[in-house]
Amino acid sequence: MARLFEYQGKELLKKAKVPIPEGGVATTPQEARKIAEKVGKPVAIKSQIWAGGRGKAGGIQFAQNPEEAEKVAGKLLGSEIKTLTVERVLVEEKLDIDREFYAGVIIDASKEVRAPVVMFSTEGGVDIEEVPSGKIAQMNVDVLRGLRFYDALNLAITLKVPTQLLPAIAQAILGLYATFKGYNCRTAEINPLVLTKDGKIFAADCRMSIDDSSVFRHPELGIDVARESSTPPTELDRIAWQIEEGDLRGTCYIAQMIPEIKEPGVVGYHGIGGGGAILGVDALNRQGLKIADYADTSGNPTAAKVYRAAKVILSQAGIEGYMLGGFIVANQEQWHHAHGIVKALREELMDKPGFPVVLLLCGNKEKESLEILREGTKDLPARVEIYGSDKVYETEFLAKRMKALIEEYRKERGVKEG
Amino acid sequence: MAILLRKDTKVLVQGVTGREGSARAAFMKGYGTKVVAGVTPGRGGEEVAGIPVYNTVEEAVSAQGAIDASVTFVPGPALKGAVLEAMDSDIPFIVMPVERVPLYDILEMMAYAKLKGTRLLGPGSIGIISPGIAAAGWLGGTPEFAKAVFVPGPVGVISRSGGQSGTVPWAIKEAGLGVSTVLHIGTEPVVGQSMGNILPLFQEDKDTKAVAVFGEIGGPYEEEAAAAVREKRFTKPLVVYVAGAWAPEGMRFSHASSIIERGRGSAQDKIRSLKEAGVHVVDRPDEIAPTIKRLIKA
Numbered sequence: 001m002a003r004l005f006e007y008q009g010k011e012l013l014k015k016a017k018v019p020i021p022e023g024g025v026a027t028t029p030q031e032a033r034k035i036a037e038k039v040g041k042p043v044a045i046k047s048q049i050w051a052g053g054r055g056k057a058g059g060i061q062f063a064q065n066p067e068e069a070e071k072v073a074g075k076l077l078g079s080e081i082k083t084l085t086v087e088r089v090l091v092e093e094k095l096d097i098d099r100e101f102y103a104g105v106i107i108d109a110s111k112e113v114r115a116p117v118v119m120f121s122t123e124g125g126v127d128i129e130e131v132p133s134g135k136i137a138q139m140n141v142d143v144l145r146g147l148r149f150y151d152a153l154n155l156a157i158t159l160k161v162p163t164q165l166l167p168a169i170a171q172a173i174l175g176l177y178a179t180f181k182g183y184n185c186r187t188a189e190i191n192p193l194v195l196t197k198d199g200k201i202f203a204a205d206c207r208m209s210i211d212d213s214s215v216f217r218h219p220e221l222g223i224d225v226a227r228e229s230s231t232p233p234t235e236l237d238r239i240a241w242q243i244e245e246g247d248l249r250g251t252c253y254i255a256q257m258i259p260e261i262k263e264p265g266v267v268g269y270h271g272i273g274g275g276g277a278i279l280g281v282d283a284l285n286r287q288g289l290k291i292a293d294y295a296d297t298s299g300n301p302t303a304a305k306v307y308r309a310a311k312v313i314l315s316q317a318g319i320e321g322y323m324l325g326g327f328i329v330a331n332q333e334q335w336h337h338a339h340g341i342v343k344a345l346r347e348e349l350m351d352k353p354g355f356p357v358v359l360l361l362c363g364n365k366e367k368e369s370l371e372i373l374r375e376g377t378k379d380l381p382a383r384v385e386i387y388g389s390d391k392v393y394e395t396e397f398l399a400k401r402m403k404a405l406i407e408e409y410r411k412e413r414g415v416k417e418g
Numbered sequence: 419m420a421i422l423l424r425k426d427t428k429v430l431v432q433g434v435t436g437r438e439g440s441a442r443a444a445f446m447k448g449y450g451t452k453v454v455a456g457v458t459p460g461r462g463g464e465e466v467a468g469i470p471v472y473n474t475v476e477e478a479v480s481a482q483g484a485i486d487a488s489v490t491f492v493p494g495p496a497l498k499g500a501v502l503e504a505m506d507s508d509i510p511f512i513v514m515p516v517e518r519v520p521l522y523d524i525l526e527m528m529a530y531a532k533l534k535g536t537r538l539l540g541p542g543s544i545g546i547i548s549p550g551i552a553a554a555g556w557l558g559g560t561p562e563f564a565k566a567v568f569v570p571g572p573v574g575v576i577s578r579s580g581g582q583s584g585t586v587p588w589a590i591k592e593a594g595l596g597v598s599t600v601l602h603i604g605t606e607p608v609v610g611q612s613m614g615n616i617l618p619l620f621q622e623d624k625d626t627k628a629v630a631v632f633g634e635i636g637g638p639y640e641e642e643a644a645a646a647v648r649e650k651r652f653t654k655p656l657v658v659y660v661a662g663a664w665a666p667e668g669m670r671f672s673h674a675s676s677i678i679e680r681g682r683g684s685a686q687d688k689i690r691s692l693k694e695a696g697v698h699v700v701d702r703p704d705e706i707a708p709t710i711k712r713l714i715k716a
C-alpha cells in the first residue's frame with residue numbers, strides 16, 4: 001500500500017471538513033519561519049517520515065517564535081531519524097491538549113465481515129493495538145449503505161463521550177470515513193484526535209495508506225511507486241515499478257531488500273508465485289545466504305515482462321549469484337519465463353565467467369521450457385544449473401547447490417570466504 | 419464427486435474474446451466443463467472455440483437459460499462492472515482470476531454478493547478444478563498438463579498461493595493419491611471464499627476424505643480453519659502448511675491478501691491456533707502429501 005505522509009493525509013482530511021491545526025509543510029528553515037510567522041503562535045515542528053515513535057526519537061520539537069522555528073527546522077531537515085532522512089517538516093500550531101481520542105478505518109477480511117470497520121476509542125495517542133478492547137467502539141460498514149452521522153454519534157456514545165463533544169467527534173469520524181472511501185485507502189487513522197483545553201476537536205496526527213490497485217485513480221496524490229513499503233522507494237524499486245505500471249499482463253513484483261551490497265553471500269532472487277517464492281528464500285537463509293531482492297513474476301506474464309524483471313535483478317551490483325526459484329508446478333506455460341530469462345542472462349552474463357546461476361522451472365510445458373533454458377545458456381561462460389519438477393520441493397538441495405557454486409566462484413576469483 | 423463445480427454446471431466466460439479469456443475458455447471446454455456462453459460487449463454473434471459470444475450477460479442468459487457459474491477474464495479496474503452484471507443476472511457462483519482490483523470495488527462486490535447470496539471465488543484466484551469433471555479459471559492450464567497433475571482422488575485442496583494450487587496436487591499424485599476439488603482462494607486484500615466457507619463444503623462432500631491447506635502468513639484465513647475444526651464444522655483430517663515461518667524480518671509476500679489485524683497474521687499465531695484446534699500442521703511443504711496419506715490410511 002502506498003503510504004502518505006502526515007501532511008498529505010491532513011490535507012485530505014481538511015477537504016473532508018475535519019479540523020486540522022493551522023500550518024504548512026516546509027523543506028527549508030526559511031519556509032518554516034514563514035509558516036510560523038503566519039501561525040503567530042507557538043508551533044510544533046514535525047519530521048515527515050514513515051516511522052512510528054518519531055516523537056520519542058526526537059523527530060517532533062516545539063518552537064516559541066518564528067526565529068526558533070527556523071533554528072529547529074534547520075536541525076531537523078536533513079537529519080536522520082530511525083534511519084530515514086528528514087526531507088520535510090510540518091510546521092503547525094501547537095495544541096493545548098486536554099484529551100486524546102482515536103478514530104480509524106481498517107478493513108476486516110474475515111469471512112464474517114469482508115468490509116471496512118470504523119473504530120473509535122477514548123484512549124488516543126497510543127498504539128491502538130495496545131488499547132483494551134473494552135475501550136474501543138467499532139462498527140462494520142455496509143458499503144452499499146455507507147456510514148451515517150448517527151452511526152458515528154452512536155459509536156462515541158458507546159464509550160460515554162460527553163454530550164457537548166458528540167457532534168464534533170462524529171463529524172471527524174464521518175470526515176475520516178469519507179476520506180477513506182474517496183481516496184480508496186487501505187487504512188486511515190487519526191491518532192490522536194485531540195480535544196483542546198478551549199473545547200475544540202483537531203486531527204493532530206494521521207496515518208493513511210492508499211490501496212496499491214487504486215493509486216491510478218488518484219494522480220493528484222503524486223504517488224510514483226504504488227507498492228507496499230515501509231521506506232520510500234529506492235531507485236531500483238522505481239525501475240521495477242515501471243515494469244509493472246503500464247502492463248496488466250501477469251504480475252511482476254520486485255522489492256529491493258539490500259540497497260547497497262557490502263558483504264559477500266548475497267544472491268539476486270527471482271521467485272515465481274508468492275507462496276513458492278518464499279520457500280526458496282527460507283532455504284537460502286538456512287544456508288547462510290541473503291537475498292538482494294525479493295522478486296516474483298507470476299500470473300502468466302509475457303516473456304518481455306519476465307525479461308525486464310530478470311534484467312533488474314541481475315543488474316544489482318555485488319550479487320554473487322542468480323536464483324530462479326520456481327518452486328511451483330505452474331499452470332502457466334513456462335516457456336514465457338524460459339524465453340525472458342534466457343534473453344536477460346545472455347545480455348548480462350557474457351562477460352561474467354563462472355557467475356553462479358541456479359534455475360528451477362516446473363509446470364506446464366516444462367520439457368520445452370527446460371530445453372529453451374539449456375539451449376539458451378549452453379555457450380554462456382557462467383556456471384548454470386537447470387532443474388525441473390523432480391526438484392520442485394527440494395528447497396534445501398537447491399539452496400545448497402547455490403552455495404556450492406558461489407564457493408567455487410569465489411575460489412576461482414581468489415575471493416576469501418564470506 | 420466434488421464441490422462447487424459439477425459435470426452439469428453451466429458456465430459463462432466474461433471477457434471471452436481477450437488473450438486470456440479465449441485461451442482459457444478453450445481449455446475449460448476441452449477439459450469437459452460445460453461452457454455454454456461467452457460475453458464481450460460489441461462482439462455478440464461471434465464464436466470462440468465453438469462457444470457463442472453475447473454482448474451482455476442478460477443476452478447470454480436469455481439465449482442459454484439460467485447459468486450456474488461465471489469466470490471473469492477482465493482487467494482489474496473492469497472487474498466490478500463484470501461481476502455486478504453477473505450477479506444481476508442471478509449467477510450464483512463467480513470465479514475471478516483477476517489481480518490488481520481496486521479495493522473499494524472489491525468491497526462493493528462483497529457487499530452486493532452478501533445481499534444476493536452469491537459465492538465469489540477471488541479476486542486474484544487462479545481458479546478451481548475438479549479432476550475429470552470441470553475446471554474454471556487458469557487452474558489446469560492445458561489439457562495435457564491438467565491430466566498429468568490433477569488426478570481424481572479423496573483429497574480436497576485449498577491454497578492461498580496460486581502456484582501451490584498446482585504443486586500440492588502434484589505432490590499428492592506423486593504420493594499415490596488424488597484430489598477431489600482444488601481451489602485457490604485468491605491474492606487480493608479481501609476475497610469472497612476462504613477456509614471458513616470452503617471447509618464445510620468439503621465436510622458435506624462424501625468423496626473428500628481429507629483436506630490439505632497451503633497457508634501463508636497474514637490475513638485471518640488459517641484462523642478460520644482452526645475455528646471450523648474447533649466448532650466441529652469440519653471433522654475430517656486436515657493438514658496445513660503455513661509458508662513464511664522463516665521469512666526474514668521485513669519480508670513481504672508479493673500479493674496483497676494479507677492484512678494484519680490485531681494479534682492476527684503471524685505464522686507463529688496461525689500455527690498455535692491450528693495446533694490448539696487439533697489440526698495437523700507440517701513444517702515443510704513436502705510433508706503435506708505423506709501426512710495426508712498416513713491420515714487417510716489410519
